[in-house]
Structure formats: structure tokens, C-alpha cells
Amino acid sequence: MTNSLPPEFADLEPFADWCLGTEAERFGKRLASSMDEMQAFYDAAFPRLEAVLAYLDTFDLNGLPDDAGRLLTLSYSLINISFPVEVWRQARVPDSGAARIDVVVEPAV
Amino acid sequence: MAHFPKPVEGSWTEHYPELGTSTVNYEDSISPAFYELERKAIFSRTWLNVGRVEELPRSGSYFTKELQCAGTSVIIVRDKEGVVRGFHNICRHRGNKLVWNDFPREETRGSCRQFTCKYHGWRYDLDGALNFVQQESEFFDLDKADLGLVAVQTEVWQGFIFVNLDADNTVPVRDYLGELGAGLEGYPFGQMTQVYKYRANVGSNWKLFIDAFAEFYHAPVLHARQAIGEESRKLQGYGYEALSYGIDGPHGMVSSWGGMSPPKDPSMVKPIERVLRSGLFGPWDRPDIDGLDALPRGLNPARSPAWGIDSFVFFPNFMLLVWAPGWYLTYHYWPTSYNTHIFEGTLYFVPPKNATERLRQELAAVTFKEYALQDGNTLEATQSMIESRAVTQFPLNDQEILLRHLHKTAKEYVADHAATSTPVAVPAGR
Numbered sequence: 333m334t335n336s337l338p339p340e341f342a343d344l345e346p347f348a349d350w351c352l353g354t355e356a357e358r359f360g361k362r363l364a365s366s367m368d369e370m371q372a373f374y375d376a377a378f379p380r381l382e383a384v385l386a387y388l389d390t391f392d393l394n395g396l397p398d399d400a401g402r403l404l405t406l407s408y409s410l411i412n413i414s415f416p417v418e419v420w421r422q423a424r425v426p427d428s429g430a431a432r433i434d435v436v437v438e439p440a441v
Numbered sequence: 442m443a444h445f446p447k448p449v450e451g452s453w454t455e456h457y458p459e460l461g462t463s464t465v466n467y468e469d470s471i472s473p474a475f476y477e478l479e480r481k482a483i484f485s486r487t488w489l490n491v492g493r494v495e496e497l498p499r500s501g502s503y504f505t506k507e508l509q510c511a512g513t514s515v516i517i518v519r520d521k522e523g524v525v526r527g528f529h530n531i532c533r534h535r536g537n538k539l540v541w542n543d544f545p546r547e548e549t550r551g552s553c554r555q556f557t558c559k560y561h562g563w564r565y566d567l568d569g570a571l572n573f574v575q576q577e578s579e580f581f582d583l584d585k586a587d588l589g590l591v592a593v594q595t596e597v598w599q600g601f602i603f604v605n606l607d608a609d610n611t612v613p614v615r616d617y618l619g620e621l622g623a624g625l626e627g628y629p630f631g632q633m634t635q636v637y638k639y640r641a642n643v644g645s646n647w648k649l650f651i652d653a654f655a656e657f658y659h660a661p662v663l664h665a666r667q668a669i670g671e672e673s674r675k676l677q678g679y680g681y682e683a684l685s686y687g688i689d690g691p692h693g694m695v696s697s698w699g700g701m702s703p704p705k706d707p708s709m710v711k712p713i714e715r716v717l718r719s720g721l722f723g724p725w726d727r728p729d730i731d732g733l734d735a736l737p738r739g740l741n742p743a744r745s746p747a748w749g750i751d752s753f754v755f756f757p758n759f760m761l762l763v764w765a766p767g768w769y770l771t772y773h774y775w776p777t778s779y780n781t782h783i784f785e786g787t788l789y790f791v792p793p794k795n796a797t798e799r800l801r802q803e804l805a806a807v808t809f810k811e812y813a814l815q816d817g818n819t820l821e822a823t824q825s826m827i828e829s830r831a832v833t834q835f836p837l838n839d840q841e842i843l844l845r846h847l848h849k850t851a852k853e854y855v856a857d858h859a860a861t862s863t864p865v866a867v868p869a870g871r
């Protein structure tokens with residue numbers, strides 16, 4: 333999966349498996365990941381978030397080039413793991429047991 | 442110690458003396474018999490919100506809604522004239538469910554020119570008229586004009602589509618929603634079309650989950666860990682007080698402050714919230730649309746500069762939450778038994794203009810789910826222990842006034858229905 337992200341963000345290429353198009357895929361990968369894996373992704377991607385925003389904002393949101401679109405979905409994943417990394421210290425929401433809430437409608441982009 | 446003024450009676454609860462201040466019992470939430478009465482007295486007789494007009498973008502757009510609570514399924518469709526109509530989802534020939542895909546009990550949506558029954562190919566226009574019968578000449582005295590789809594009262598208020606399954610109902614939805622509904626008219630709901638919808642099967646009575654979202658007394662405790670260290674301790678120390686409460690007929694509302702958008706001290710929120718300028722209360726910056734500067738009179742009734750969110754409980758099962766930063770959220774609770782229901786939470790934002798706005802909304806949506814997972818699971822813990830009946834009387838404080846009102850309203854609907862409906866004679870077998 334080389335060059336799946338814009339060249340300016342080649343440093344995030346090792347985490348390109350977080351480029352996931354749906355919330356179900358992102359939440360699923362979160363539950364299947366260790367805290368070390370999520371921490372490594374966060375430590376690499378979070379410091380780059382402001383640069384990502386500046387870069388993506390140069391495009392029309394509904395006409396993103398493929399690599400920029402993947403960078404956007406990578407950023408959705410960063411948001412999804414922010415609670416485990418910044419707050420919970422675990423992948424699941426504490427005391428949520430077997431409870432699940434499914435996304436049934438989400439934006440296309 | 443009061444941070445916000447209360448009515449002259451000394452409390453919100455005593456401002457509405459019919460509520461009383463005594464302990465309450467939740468037999469209405471643990472009794473299978475009471476639930477059966479609710480299905481008839483409440484869900485088969487009140488206006489139920491089943492969606493938004495944006496879900497029906499053009500003539501022929503339709504969706505189905507499973508109303509297990511009222512023992513039916515309905516089709517909602519925009520007809521050729523653009524009118525939103527509702528029908529019982531049943532073919533007049535042999536009673537097959539008319540519109541479904543793959544799984545008869547699952548909801549579906551789409552667009553069509555007419556409805557065709559999967560069973561024998563009877564066809565109905567978008568206005569419900571039967572227009573084709575397979576081998577019509579084989580039937581006896583069949584008049585297609587008498588066999589249109591059975592209409593359900595369907596009305597639109599501020600873009601929200603409501604149905605009422607009581608064919609004898611004479612109250613328009615706008616009147617039903619009363620003062621609290623009227624006070625919201627004019628809010629730019631129709632411009633907030635970027636939608637995230639969540640669904641969950643929850644192991645509790647439907648009213649108990651409304652209870653959870655109709656008070657914020659729980660927030661500083663149950664959600665303590667979402668706030669960062671020092672801030673969390675501070676919030677617990679303050680406790681929670683609403684800006685104001687309102688009750689009109691079966692409906693209620695709570696107006697609340699919202700210190701998180703943006704926070705006074707950025708260090709009190711998560712790092713990613715500081716970078717994205719968004720969080721549980723939504724993106725901190727209002728979208729650039731008309732209609733948010735002069736809010737409808739029903740919002741922020743206390744006219745507080747600290748206003749953050751108003752939560753409306755429209756009886757029986759529709760909650761509408763309007764957030765100061767310019768977005769809204771709906772909750773629906775669809776009972777499936779006395780101790781289970783389907784919860785739906787739907788977030789509506791103004792469509793983002795760029796990736797930054799898109800990511801801010803994503804953070805708000807992700808945060809919503811983190812909180813809802815905690816709330817939902819707590820409810821199962823509550824349901825199971827109330828069912829033990831080890832304790833049957835429970836105190837409610839002044840910040841829990843809407844719970845007192847909801848359970849009282851449900852009991853009154855059931856009692857009124859029992860008083861006015863004639864007992865049905867059991868038919869003799871033949």
C-alpha cells in the first residue's frame with residue numbers, strides 16, 4: 333500500500349490500514365486493536381492533524397483526490413481512537429459491557 | 442446552593458402542583474400487562490414522529506416504519522403531487538406486507554412509481570389507489586375503488602413527519618405538540634441535512650431510557666471520566682442545575698447551560714477537541730446560515746447567556762435536542778416489549794463546507810456514541826433491579842421533574858383509555 337496517502341503525509345503510510353470508509357470498520361478495528369497499536373497510531377497522526385486540516389481544506393470536500401480521501405478516512409479513525417487513547421485507556425467504553433450501538437446512516441464522504 | 446433562580450414556589454416541581462413531590466414507583470416500566478395497555482392507550486392513539494421530509498426527496502420516495510408498539514407497519518411516501526402520505530403496510534388482497542426487502546420485519550426505503558405486492562402482483566398508486574389486479578375477471582363483485590391502501594393520519598410539522606394510528610383522532614399534530622412545539626417553529630431544521638443515525642437494542646422499558654436523557658443530574662457522575670481530571674472533580678462538586686424547565690400537557694422540556702462550546706479553559710477538554718474545536722456539544726463555531734441569530738421564542742426560555750442545549754420530550758417517545766452551536770439531535774424509543782426497546786439517535790448538522798467542518802462533526806458524532814454506550818448499558822442495570830421489586834418506591838429530586846411528569850402522563854393515558862373504552866366482548870368460537 334505505498335503512496336496511498338498524499339506525498340506530504342508519507343510519514344503516516346505505516347498506518348494506512350486505518351484508512352477505513354465506514355464507522356463500522358473503524359470501530360471494529362478499534363475493538364480489535366491493542367492499546368499499544370492505537371497509541372502508536374495516535375502518536376504519529378495527532379501531531380499532524382493541523383497540517384492535515386490545512387491540506388484537505390485546499391480541496392472541494394466532494395471532489396477529493398483518492399489519496400486525500402484516504403487521508404480524510406484516516407483522520408476519522410484518529411477521531412475514533414481518541415477516546416481510548418486520551419480518556420479510557422482501553423478500547424471499549426468502560427461499563428458498556430455487551431452493549432452496542434450501530435451506525436445506520438452516515439455521510440457518504 | 443442554587444446557581445440559577447427557581448420559580449417562586451421554591452422548586453420547579455412545586456411550580457406544577459399536579460406532579461406532587463412524593464416518591465414514585467416504576468411498576469409502569471416492569472409490568473407486561475401495563476405495557477399491553479400502553480400499546481393501545483398511547484402508541485395506537487398519539488402522534489408518533491417517524492422521520493423527516495428530507496428522507497423523501499422526490500415523488501415516489503418512500504420508507505417503511507415498523508411500529509411493533511402499535512402492532513403495525515406503515516409506508517410513508519411522497520405522492521405525485523408532492524404530498525407526504527402514510528398507509529398501513531398491508532395488501533388488500535390477502536394481507537401480505539406490501540413493502541419489504543428480504544426480511545419482512547426490517548425497515549426499508551427507496552423510490553418507486555407504484556407499489557407492487559410480491560405475492561400476487563396487485564399494484565397501488567402512490568396515493569394508495571388500487572390500480573391493477575392480476576386476473577381481475579376471476580374475482581367476484583370486486584371494485585378496485587373500494588380496495589385502496591388503508592390510510593394512516595399523516596401530518597408534517599416543521600419538516601418532521603408524524604403519524605397517528607387512531608382513525609378517529611381529531612387533533613392536528615400542531616395542536617398536539619402545544620406550546621412547546623409552537624415555540625420551536627421557525628428553527629432552520631430544514632437546513633441541517635447532514636445526518637448521522639445510530640440504532641441500538643436496549644434491554645429496558647422505553648420510559649427508563651427517556652428518563653436517562655431527560656435529566657442531567659447523572660452527567661457529572663456517570664460521565665465523569667469523559668472530562669479531564671481536574672474538570673471532572675469540579676463538575677461533580679457543582680452538581681447539576683438546569684436553567685429552566687417547562688411542562689405543557691403531556692410534553693416537557695429542560696433548558697441547560699453548556700460550558701463546553703467553547704470551554705472557558707481549553708485545558709479542560711480532550712486534546713483532539715482543542716485542535717478540532719468540537720466535542721459533545723458539537724462544533725464550537727456556529728455554521729454560517731440564516732435563522733440562528735434570532736432563535737424561536739421557545740429556545741433558551743430563561744434567556745441565559747450560558748445557554749447550551751434545550752431538550753424537548755414530546756410524548757410519548759420523541760425527544761428533540763437543539764444545541765446552542767447550531768445543530769440538533771433527535772431520540773426515538775420504540776418499545777418491542779415491556780423491558781426492551783429500539784433506541785434511535787440521529788444527529789443533524791448543516792452540510793460541511795470543507796474537511797475541517799466535516800471532521801468537527803465527526804468528532805461530535807463519535808463522542809455522542811461514547812456517551813450513549815454508557816447510558817444504554819446503565820439502563821439494563823436499572824431495569825433488572827427494578828424488576829426485582831426489592832424496592833418499590835423511589836425518590837425523585839427537582840432536577841428529575843421530567844421523569845415524574847413522564848411516568849404520570851403514561852399512567853394517565855392508560856387510565857383515561859380504560860375509562861373511555863368499552864370492554865370488548867370475547868367472541869364465541871364458531
